[in-house]
Amino acid sequence: MSNANLPEPSLDRVDGRLKVTGTATYSAEYQFKNLAHAVLVTSKIAKGRITGLDSKLAEAAPGVLAVISHLNSPGVPGYPSVKQPAERAPIGTAFRVFYDDFVYFSGQPVAVVVAQTLEQARHAASLVQVNYQTEKHETDFEANLAKAAVAQSVQRNKTSPFQDYDRGNPDAIKTAEVKLESTYVFPTQHHQPLEPHAIIAVWEADDKLTIYDKNQGVKSAQGNLASTFKLPRENVQVNSPFIGGAFGSGIRVWPHTIAAVLAAKKVKRPVKLVLGRELMQTSVGSRPFTVQKLAIGASKDGLLTAITHEGIGQTSTYEEHLERTILATRAMYACPNVSTRYRLLNLDVNTPTWMRGPGDATGMFALESALDEMAHELKIDPLEFRIRNHADRDPERNLPWSAKSLKECYRIGADQFGWNKRTLEPRSMERNGLLVGYGMASSLYGFHRHPSKAKAIMLADGSVVVQSATMDIGPGTGTAMTQIAAKMLGVTPQKIRFDLGDSSLPDAPGQNGSATITSVGSAVHVACESLKKKLLALAAAMPGSPLANSRFEDITAKTGRIFPIANPSAGISYSEILKYHRLPQVEVTEESKPGPERDQYSMYSFGCHFVEVQVNPLTFEVRVTRVVTCADVGKIINYKTARSQSIGGIVGGIGMALMEESVMDHRFGRYVNTDFAGYHIPVHADIPQIEVYYVDQPDVYVNPIGSKGLGEIAIVGVAAAVANAVFHATGKRVRQLPITVDKLV
Amino acid sequence: MKPFQYVRPTRLKDAIEAVASDPNARYIAGGTNLIDLMKRGIDSSEKLVDINGLPLKKIEKRNGFLRIGALALNSQVAQHKLVLENHPLLAQALNAGASGQLRNMATVGGNILQRTRCPYFYDPVFPCNKRKPGAGCGALEGINRTHAIFGVSKNDPTQSCIAVHPSDFCVALSALDATVVAVGIQGERRIPFSNFHRLPENRPDLDTNLEKGELIVAVEIPDAVFTKHIHYLKIRDRASYAFALVSVATALDLENNRIKSARLALGGVAHKPWRLLEVEKSLVGQPVSEATFRKAAELAMQGAKAFEHNTYKLTLTPNAIIQALKNAVALV
Known part of the structure; x- marks a missing residue:
């Protein structure tokens, strides 16, 4: 056990100084002499057609360079030519910008105004007159629930994980000794990173594009823009070295990016487009509104006998966004009879997307609430109930876990939290006139690892440059990679520079799915290992070299010096090696990718959260007063950045539990809380002391460094732990998030 | 945001004349609310008269009351010795509002004149009788979780308004029987706090009984025994x-x-x-x-x-x- 609250010798963030001194340059901050500014005009209706778009007033306004819409767009080469008569986009079509006159959701970009200054563009945008022919829209999820259906993409793919799933006897639930059925409602939530999405688009030549853009994957953005604009991949350069949070909103290339690129093409100048906060809810996806029906059966002695879990998620009319909502239920507990169903409901909204812990955060809110409800029904301690139903091997794939220390997480978490002080009955604990509740929940997240490359370069002065087109949306990628490189090469971290967020660097996946350390960390590990071998060979070739006959296993390196383990004084420094061979630098590029181990083991990160809440019995205000979290994510690379990531996930989970909700007025099909006064995320005063613990044991089967993903499991389960604590405090079970005062009255 | 003219007079008289004489002019102090309204196209003033150059910051004890200048910042008032000693309720209310950064920008006058946070008022796509009289009230049959339960206007959809006043400070000022001191072309007048803000009645577009061009110069809170x-x-x-x-x-x-x-x-x-x-x-x-x-x-x-x-x-x-x-x- 390791307590991440204790001071550990963790490397400080390598870019911390740049960030806190304001010297890190974010997408909207690049300077260009000729920069023009773009502001979007967005639709006021949720469904219909544009019957007229009058931009004369806007074009005549001071400073305006262009007003671009479907009427005069320079065109996107990757879009098919508009059919006549025009048709609505079929399901599976990424939104096409300024393509035709159809409106698919309120807030859809219908034009963009480009001007010399931001103020001029903003004013001119207000002068664009758009007329619509309105059609009846459907945005109300609960009113349209009956229309939910199996996704078309799932119908086409018989091996899709979203196919109907039955393990054991699907009717077992009917005969369960104790049975509970509940419906859980998860509202639409938005990522709301503090840095709004922003792009500067620069056409360097007719067939050469550079963008400075907020996204989570420079390589995927590069590929998408290359195919959208029919450019050679290498002619698209994406620069995104600093990202002010994203949580999934930057995984895709969104319409505003295309709009900015089109605008830059039209005005033949660099164009900047920054989304205002009011556009963030309709421009960069959302966590989908989801309804879940769970039936859970158990024996009286506390063993799960059957679970049925149906998840219905919201998507747009033009794309199917599927997420893991019901998948965790198959793997989480040892239960012989499990059935899952997943359905989609197409509505006149913009397409949802992945948001931290996509699907699992939603599904585990329902499952872990239901577990708590059953424990209460059975009068068993909720933690004990989970331990009794612990899955010792993956019940879905019937494979051993690569590693699983969930029971150890439970033990550490419960001890540190003082779970044994919890009384069984709800509304039985009090402090200073306030109701006190203890709640807990498990967490899991599937292991993801993608092929990844890294280049490691030893320079003549013994300093090192490591490069990969990976990203840092906040977790401290550069810091962790620097540590991995420093450890392998035996060089102090201060002599290492790690480059990321640049599409010209070696291939790496975008930052999502908790896969960066495991994918890119492995690539950095093997690239540095390979570089070290190359340097050893060069050292061995030097006359009278003490390393002449050393095998790689017999040597080590420290402070830039490579030496036999058996004879530390007989070493050669990296700079001496390069100097002798008259080499300005030595470099290697390596790829690391997963192998057959994925078919032999089931791989997950696991964890648990313990939450204390206080509830005022008169005013119903809920405050989270304590959180203890413990995770098993294999080997921890950097305690400080890991702890920050866990804390961030808990904070997000508290927001999810108590305040986050995008509210739509369905008469208009339009969100009503489009600013931070209406869309609440936690502030400091909402966040108590958070204690973070890790099991910190390498998982030897997953990758060379033994680390698994942490970003998602930090948030998965937190909302349920809070809801369970609220139930324990008040006796009131809230199954529709967020748990606001009005739901407790 | 419409292009606008900006002036910064240093004399009270000039400021008042500038706003009173121009139907599209308004005062700006901290701007913590007005700028948002302008950016979203809800306020389309063509002339901003910046009053930050006027000497209206003073907090002082006078005979029978505490006088707080209209340009005193929310954060200054909340920390001021005279306020803490005589009317700590005001400090509590101020500190319950907004954030530290906003309190450092927002003035006393601006706090009193801040507009509702009703989302239907803030998005010009929605109908709102306050923004556009006669357009209807989006909240009445819409999302009204945060809305009024007292003093709501009659059930005429073209006049209804169920928005609430967002200020904390004003709630305390109301409880403490404050007086608003306003100066207009006609001179100075004192408006009892209870009569300063309006109920929507048939003019939901009007938040207060202030006349065009009148500028709040101070609030006065009568001496009271409410300190404990x-x-x-x-x-x-x-x-x-x-x-x-x-x-x-x-x-x-x-x-x-x-x-x-x-x-x-x-x-x-x-x-x-x-x-x-x-x-x-x-x-x-x-x-x-x-x-x-x-x-x-x-x-x-x-x-x-x-x-x-x-x-x-x-x-x-x-x-x-x-x-x-x-x-x-x-x-x-």
């Missing part, structure tokens, strides 16, 4: 930096464990700070007890009317009153 048993309770969707669902400003003067005089006003429940004069009267002479507070809370709810999403306020409001009164006298 006071409390500003704010119930909101998170612990800080959120507008009130319901707030309660209360001040009691006690003698032998009985209430000698009481002040009570609510926020987040009406188009203006909701002073509870009848309830205050009913409390006089009563013993300090939960039973007394419960009775007062019950009385306070007379005439309350809820809409689809804010029925919880019918329970939360009296409970908040009880909690605030208990806090004021440290009754657990």
